[in-house]
Amino acid sequence: MDFGYDKLRNWVHENYHTAYVLGTGAIALGLWSLLPSKFRTLKLLGGGYAACLALGAALEPCVNFRSSLYGPVISHGSRSEPKFAFTFDDGPHPDNTPKILDILARENIKATFFCVGENALLYPELICRIKAEGHLLGSHSFSHKNLMACTPAESLDQIRRGIEAVSRVSGEPCRFIRPPYGMRYPWTLRQAYSLGQQVVLWSNWPRDWQLPGEEVIIERVVNDAQYGDIVLLHDGGGDRTQTVLALPVIIEKLRERGFSFVRVDELQSE
């Protein structure tokens, strides 16, 4: 009998953080309801714990880059095609972006750049170069504010101005957005959809912003690499020397494993 067990199992597999929090919360609630009322302190503690878990469960899909619970997000492409999408956030940046573009041009690879609106207005020539070299431009808000720390009105303003900046400078409509830190409320997603955007997150995150050294960045990307991955890297937001050094080695190692590299809009969906 098909009662959606496979669907449930797939969902748990894809959203194991959420499933874990929901499951633990349910167990805490169950135990709490079984306790006789004479254990008043325990009941209060249990109730508090269950309430915290419920809040955590409600917020977890807002920060989990794999979760589409509150609305569709693209975190990877088809797992059966050896494709891999490089994405670069927080630029354009006058030092790092040209270096990354040089590497991509040399290797004949197209990638995706999620640009901060303010930076797009500051460095329009870099936006034009990204576009001219065949890469996909997306928006990463106007001034890289955490949209979960914004009111709904501020969040809409950040999203709209971010999209407008990238579209105006590139002369092309922007269709893809990545919220800063990947953090989004359900209404953040609705706001993005209402402005014609698809929301892109990631499935491979070497955490290059921690500056762990290029060897560690390479190892994290390559060891975790799966078909259809979207990898989160950064061309802006600080010194990205390690990312620039890691990139050619990552490309070489993944090519040896048969991967080809595409823009986010060229990934096949599942």
Ligand SMILES: [Zn+2]
């Ligand atoms: Zn960012």
